[in-house]
Amino acid sequence: MSILIYAESADGKFKKVAFELASYAKKVADTLGTTVTAVSVNTENVSELSNYGVSKVLKVANDKLANFNAKAYADVVKQAAQKEGAKVIVLSATTDSLYLAPIVSVGLDAGFVPNVVGLPLSTSPFQVKRTAFSNKAFNVTEISTDVKVLSIGKNSFGLFENAVSLTEENFTPTLNDADFNVKVESVEKSSGKVTIADADVVVSGGRGLKGPENWGLIENLASVLGAATACSKPVSDLGWRPHSEHVGQTGKPVATNLYIAVGISGAIQHIAGINSSKVKVVINADPEAPFFKVADYGIVGDAFDILPRLTEKLAAFKAQNA
Ligand code: FAD
Numbered sequence: 001m002s003i004l005i006y007a008e009s010a011d012g013k014f015k016k017v018a019f020e021l022a023s024y025a026k027k028v029a030d031t032l033g034t035t036v037t038a039v040s041v042n043t044e045n046v047s048e049l050s051n052y053g054v055s056k057v058l059k060v061a062n063d064k065l066a067n068f069n070a071k072a073y074a075d076v077v078k079q080a081a082q083k084e085g086a087k088v089i090v091l092s093a094t095t096d097s098l099y100l101a102p103i104v105s106v107g108l109d110a111g112f113v114p115n116v117v118g119l120p121l122s123t124s125p126f127q128v129k130r131t132a133f134s135n136k137a138f139n140v141t142e143i144s145t146d147v148k149v150l151s152i153g154k155n156s157f158g159l160f161e162n163a164v165s166l167t168e169e170n171f172t173p174t175l176n177d178a179d180f181n182v183k184v185e186s187v188e189k190s191s192g193k194v195t196i197a198d199a200d201v202v203v204s205g206g207r208g209l210k211g212p213e214n215w216g217l218i219e220n221l222a223s224v225l226g227a228a229t230a231c232s233k234p235v236s237d238l239g240w241r242p243h244s245e246h247v248g249q250t251g252k253p254v255a256t257n258l259y260i261a262v263g264i265s266g267a268i269q270h271i272a273g274i275n276s277s278k279v280k281v282v283i284n285a286d287p288e289a290p291f292f293k294v295a296d297y298g299i300v301g302d303a304f305d306i307l308p309r310l311t312e313k314l315a316a317f318k319a320q321n322a
Pocket of ligand 1: 233235264
């Protein structure tokens with residue numbers, strides 16, 4: 001019996017969430033007196049996982065899995081769990097894994113808890129803390145099934161190095177034609193930029209920026225901070241920014257260490273998607289903007305005045321402390 005994680009990768013390399021999952025699973029494994037196995041799909045170098053406590057990697061190499069396909073990937077995870085006799089399967093909260101988790105759970109007749117934000121409070125009975133109601137509340141959920149599936153909220157645990165020795169094994173799950181009834185035909189990726197999913201810092205702009213021609217202000221600040229750029233829904237609806245940058249309840253969730261919101265009012269639907277971010281900085285001309293109620297730091301003022309000055313100061317600070 002081991003704990004299984006699905007270690008996500010992109011372009012043949014592990015995503016940061018893979019190491020977060022490994023860190024989490026290792027702590028749970030230590031409590032249960034077991035080890036962590038990972039399953040990877042088309043990942044070139046899997047050895048890095050051992051730095052975070054993974055003892056074994058089941059390596060799947062299959063061209064048919066070049067693009068994410070929920071049914072086929074769920075089959076991979078399910079068969080890996082069955083092969084290893086895993087009783088706890090840990091997935092991340094990326095879009096792909098959130099798609100996978102319920103399918104894996106049904107396939108394994110397992111209880112599933114999403115949005116888990118900490119180590120199990122107890123392993124017998126098995127109880128975990130999770131967020132609910134768009135991150136406005138926590139609840140403690142008990143899973144009583146033999147096999148348990150958890151999805152861990154992004155940035156809710158962190159990275160913990162814990163080097164162990166690693167066994168790598170090629171794994172060839174049985175995939176059916178029916179797994180590929182739905183196929184991804186093409187993928188368009190934004191390139192050369194930090195993605196919202198991988199970013200530790202996000203600089204986000206709203207309608208207060210007045211138009212797409214002013215986005216250089218957001219991009220300059222993001223560049224100095226090594227941050228990803230994001231936006232409110234109306235901004236992407238208006239075509240000022242791509243839909244991939246829209247965050248909030250109906251967009252991407254953001255759980256970064258630092259979220260800087262510029263010219264965004266702080267509507268409930270926006271806050272719902274960024275609530276899990278650790279530190280929220282708000283720049284808004286209106287001192288009554290609702291965003292200030294959830295901000296850790298706030299600057300009341302004109303973004304067109306503040307952003308260039310902030311970017312310049314941060315760039316100078318970085319240069320001095322390089
Ligand atoms: P506005 O509400 O127009 O706010 C602009 C802000 O900029 C104001 O606070 C203003 O004071 C400030 N400002 C203006 N000029 C300056 C300046 N020079 N310097 C600094 N500040 C300035 N929204 C999302 O973002 N994400 C979602 O996922 C989402 N989902 C939704 C789902 C539903 C079902 C519905 C009904 C709505 C949803 N919305 C979502 C829309 C949401 O309700 C708000 O309308 C939206 O977030 C407002 O965007 P905004 O703050 O950019 O624009």
